[in-house]
Amino acid sequence: MAETGKIPYAARIEKDIRLLELLSQTFGNVSSAATEIINLEAILNLPKGTEHFVADIHGEHEAFAHILKNASGNIKRKVADLFGTTMRKDEIRELCSLIYYPEKKLEYIHEEEASLDDFYSTTLHRLVKVLQTVSAKYTRSKVRKALPKEFAYIIEELLHEVPSEKKAGYYNRVIETIISTNQADSFIIAICNVIQRLSIDRLHILGDIYDRGQGAHIILDTLLNYKDYDIQWGNHDALWMGAAAGNDCCIANVLRISLRYDNMATLEDGYGINLVPLATFAMETYGDDPCPIFEPKVPSGDSSLSLKSRRIIAKMHKAISVIQWKLEAALIARHPEWNMEGRNLLHLIDMEKKVVLIDGKEYPMPDVNFPTIDPADPYRLSDEEAELVEKLVHSFKISDKLKKHIGVFFSHGCMYNVCNGNLLFHASIPMNEDGTLKEVEVMGRRYKGKELLHNVGMLMRSAFNNDTPADVRDYAVDYYFYIWCGPDSPLFDKSKMATFERYFLTDKAVRHEEKGHYYRLRLDPKICDLILDDFGVVGKHRHIINGHVPVKAGDGENPIKAEGKLMVIDGGFSKAYHNTTGIAGYTLVYHSRGLQLVQHEPFSSAEDAARNGTDIKSTTQVVELNADPVCVRDTDIGGELQGQIDELLELLYAYRHGIIKERK
Numbered sequence: 053m054a055e056t057g058k059i060p061y062a063a064r065i066e067k068d069i070r071l072l073e074l075l076s077q078t079f080g081n082v083s084s085a086a087t088e089i090i091n092l093e094a095i096l097n098l099p100k101g102t103e104h105f106v107a108d109i110h111g112e113h114e115a116f117a118h119i120l121k122n123a124s125g126n127i128k129r130k131v132a133d134l135f136g137t138t139m140r141k142d143e144i145r146e147l148c149s150l151i152y153y154p155e156k157k158l159e160y161i162h163e164e165e166a167s168l169d170d171f172y173s174t175t176l177h178r179l180v181k182v183l184q185t186v187s188a189k190y191t192r193s194k195v196r197k198a199l200p201k202e203f204a205y206i207i208e209e210l211l212h213e214v215p216s217e218k219k220a221g222y223y224n225r226v227i228e229t230i231i232s233t234n235q236a237d238s239f240i241i242a243i244c245n246v247i248q249r250l251s252i253d254r255l256h257i258l259g260d261i262y263d264r265g266q267g268a269h270i271i272l273d274t275l276l277n278y279k280d281y282d283i284q285w286g287n288h289d290a291l292w293m294g295a296a297a298g299n300d301c302c303i304a305n306v307l308r309i310s311l312r313y314d315n316m317a318t319l320e321d322g323y324g325i326n327l328v329p330l331a332t333f334a335m336e337t338y339g340d341d342p343c344p345i346f347e348p349k350v351p352s353g354d355s356s357l358s359l360k361s362r363r364i365i366a367k368m369h370k371a372i373s374v375i376q377w378k379l380e381a382a383l384i385a386r387h388p389e390w391n392m393e394g395r396n397l398l399h400l401i402d403m404e405k406k407v408v409l410i411d412g413k414e415y416p417m418p419d420v421n422f423p424t425i426d427p428a429d430p431y432r433l434s435d436e437e438a439e440l441v442e443k444l445v446h447s448f449k450i451s452d453k454l455k456k457h458i459g460v461f462f463s464h465g466c467m468y469n470v471c472n473g474n475l476l477f478h479a480s481i482p483m484n485e486d487g488t489l490k491e492v493e494v495m496g497r498r499y500k501g502k503e504l505l506h507n508v509g510m511l512m513r514s515a516f517n518n519d520t521p522a523d524v525r526d527y528a529v530d531y532y533f534y535i536w537c538g539p540d541s542p543l544f545d546k547s548k549m550a551t552f553e554r555y556f557l558t559d560k561a562v563r564h565e566e567k568g569h570y571y572r573l574r575l576d577p578k579i580c581d582l583i584l585d586d587f588g589v590v591g592k593h594r595h596i597i598n599g600h601v602p603v604k605a606g607d608g609e610n611p612i613k614a615e616g617k618l619m620v621i622d623g624g625f626s627k628a629y630h631n632t633t634g635i636a637g638y639t640l641v642y643h644s645r646g647l648q649l650v651q652h653e654p655f656s657s658a659e660d661a662a663r664n665g666t667d668i669k670s671t672t673q674v675v676e677l678n679a680d681p682v683c684v685r686d687t688d689i690g691g692e693l694q695g696q697i698d699e700l701l702e703l704l705y706a707y708r709h710g711i712i713k714e715r716k
Contacts, residue, residue: 061705072703072712079700080715082707089700091191092693096685099189099644101253102126103472106639107599108286109257110626111265111318115637115655117274118668121152123251124639124650125670130185130251135178145665147178153662154244158237160663172236176227179243180210186250187211189644198249200242206230207243249279256471258599259286259478259543262318263309264626268292269322272457275464283465286478286600287536287543290512294532296458297515298449300441301383301533304376307444308551311369313628314348314357323454327368329443333436334367341421345555346370351627374424375441377552381431383533389493390534397552398430408556415557462516467509467542468502472642472687473591477505479600480545480570481583487573489586492540495527501586505542508535543600545570571601580617593676595619595647597640606634611649612675619675623651630654636668640675644682647675 065072079085104124109116122128128148135144150157165171187195192212199207210226230239255278262268275281283289291309294302307330310319319325343366350357357365381396400409403422407414424434433441448454468477481501482490489500499507512535514520515528535541537549545568553563573579574596584594596614599622603611611620621640624633636654640647653669660666684690706712 061702062709065702065706065711068699068702069711071699072706075699075703076706076712076715079703082704082714085700085703085707089697089704092697092700095191096683096690096693098191098684100472100682100684100687101189102251102644103254103256103642104252104639105256105258105474105476105597105621105642106625106637107258107478108260108602108622108625108629109265109268109271109637110260110263110288110628111268111271111315112625112627112637112655113265113267113270113274114658115625115652115668116271118152118655118658118661119637119639119652120252120255120274120278121248122148122667123248124641124652125668125672126641127151127182127186127247127251128667131182134181134185142665145667147175147182148667149662149665150175150240151179151182151244151247152667153658154241156659156662158240168236169231172231172240173227175240176230176236176243179240179247183207183211183243183247183250186247190250195250198246200245203239203242206239207246253280254471255281256469256476256597257281257283258476258597258621259284260288260599261286262292263288263306264313264315264628266315266317268318269453269457272460275460276456281464282469282471283461284469284476284478285461285465285467285509285512285543287541289461290532290543291536292454293458293461293512294515294529294536295448296451296454297529297532298445299529299532300445301376301379302536303444303448304372304379304441305536307372308369308376311346311365311372312349314350314365323451324447325451326443326447329440330368330372331364333440334371335364337423337436338367338370338421341367341370343367343370343419345419346373349628373551373555374422375433375437378431378433378437379441380533383530387530387534390538392534392538395548395552396431398425401425401430403427410553410562413562415559415562417556419556458516462513467505467512468587470587470589473589473594474642475584475587475589475594475596477542477596477598479543479598480568481505482540482542482545483569483573483579485569487569487576487579487582489582490540490569492542494531495524501583502588508542540568574598574618575613577614577617580614584617593678597621602629602633603638604633605651611638612673616676619647619649621649627654644678646677649673649675 079088106116106119128144131144131148139147161171162168195211196204196208206226210223230236261271261283291302291305295306307319310316316327320327342363346366346369347362348357348365348369377398381398384390384392384395397408397410401417401420402409403420406417406420408417424437426432468475482492482504484490491498491500492504494504494507494511511528511531514524515532520528535543537544539547547566550563550565557563580596583596595616596618598618598620601620602622602624603609603620605611605623611623613620619640621638623636623638624630625637630636637652639650639652641650649672651671651673655668656666684693703712707714
């Protein structure tokens with residue numbers, strides 16, 4: 053056998069002998085090692101699996117779940133390709149609806165279908181064909197692992213059996229027996245779930261699962277049962293991570309945002325956070341204050357929230373906002389190195405004149421009813437506020453469900469990811485005006501680019517590690533507030549988070565949040581190349597993929613920038629952003645033939661999709677097509693498999709030359 057690589061096998065084996073001895077415990081002889089090499093070589097020549105990229109889901113669990121179920125429209129396209137000439141459009145729509153929501157759809161079919169046996173027979177044959185199509189690019193082993201145990205053998209028989217005259221009876225009899233034994237519903241559900249599972253090979257989430265929408269906890273429950281995904285942390289995710297770590301400023305911000313968007317479901321139903329103390333305090337403190345500035349933001353025409361509930365939420369919203377600004381001042385004072393003193397504005401309010409003095413200019417304040425603010429010491433918490441903060445921190449820190457979900461971010465996430473020539477991060481790489489990478493101080497040391505994101509990520513992890521020294525852990529807990537809104541935070545990268553100004557002031561200039569240089573410079577292909585080089589991203593077709601800043605597609609903004617080197621895929625999943633973006637989210641799809649951007653319209657509901665066959669209307673834009681299909685060999689996994697092949701070839705050499713003895 054010809055040797056591969058530049059170093060002769062004999063020289064490499066001496067260096068790798070311990071590794072090869074361990075490998076021989078799994079592949080104990082020439083035959084088993086050679087068989088594995090053949091298997092891996094075959095896998096390298098399969099088409100790469102389909103990757104899906106989504107960003108800024110913001111709690112919209114139904115839309116997110118539907119995109120997983122329909123693979124961003126890919127399942128419908130495959131069904132249409134298969135049956136476009138033999139099925140009507142309404143039949144294709146109904147079949148797709150069944151694939152997406154099999155349990156619920158079958159309930160409706162039982163109510164409406166006159167001949168269930170005919171329906172079962174036709175549908176099972178069609179579903180097997182769809183499954184054959186979506187599983188074609190995978191090995192039998194991978195498909196087998198995706199099958200439910202109770203039906204694995206039968207599905208595998210149907211999946212790999214091509215009906216012919218000789219075996220048509222066998223094939224049809226299997227289907228008939230499934231029906232006659234009353235297993236058709238369970239079998240259909242099983243096949244539909246496998247089709248969904250195999251239609252997305254890997255899912256990439258570019259941050260901001262939390263805030264705005266009602267179902268961030270439901271999204272994370274979904275991910276707990278999902279395979280093959282990764283998360284690049286967003287600033288809203290970091291805010292909840294900090295809250296779980298006990299950072300009181302993060303907790304106050306989480307509560308404020310939840311109240312602002314009438315999103316208490318995640319707090320109360322998801323994590324069991326007790327809001328009664330906050331409600332009690334707010335009613336006692338602001339009982340006669342209608343708090344109009346703090347009315348919750350709900351979609352126009354939404355009548356689900358009563359006037360009484362609106363008023364209670366507004367009072368709670370105001371109470372926690374004042375507490376937040378006090379807590380932030382104390383934290384900022386502890387860390388002068390953050391240079392965030394300019395965010396402390398309470399001492400600049402003139403209660404009598406009803407103005408606030410910012411940068412030498414007075415701005416009128418529409419609301420100066422702050423009974424808990426002492427003009428002589430405006431940042432001191434009242435005794436009642438301090439007691440309330442203690443209760444809220446305790447409630448967050450004892451939530452087991454919150455701890456479990458934050459664990460998902462650590463087990464499947466980090467600040468950035470490099471995958472198959474794509475650099476993924478949520479928001480920004482801090483940069484200087486001249487286009488060089490900006491050095492940012494983190495715990496007394498300065499980092500830039502890849503080193504900055506790596507060290508920030510490690511610091512964030514240390515807040516949850518018991519072996520972290522106490523002083524480092526305390527700093528890490530505090531740092532979550534900076535990563536949320538600090539001017540040089542790679543998850544924010546703006547001059548300020550103008551929360552106070554947005555609530556009270558109408559002047560656009562004072563409310564303006566100046567973006568960091570990255571957001572302008574990233575439009576230059578040379579800057580993108582500089583960043584990609586710093587992160588070690590290689591390949592002819594390499595890209596940066598971001599979220600964070602909503603793309604105003606309705607105004608004609610193109611998410612593809614820098615001559616195709618940069619893709620910004622925050623299309624506004626959250627209903628709160630639909631007016632800004634003009635759409636309801638993006639999915640970037642990377643399959644063996646290239647990159648496609650799928651633009652989504654608003655989703656009605658899972659109930660409507662199951663009953664009436666409605667789907668998310670999506671428009672596909674081809675971003676990049678490959679001259680030749682991308683195979684597994686061309687991916688990061690392909691590199692890992694090639695490394696395994698090289699090691700097995702060394703093991704074969706060692707066996708054949710008696711360096712390592714074969715096992716029986």
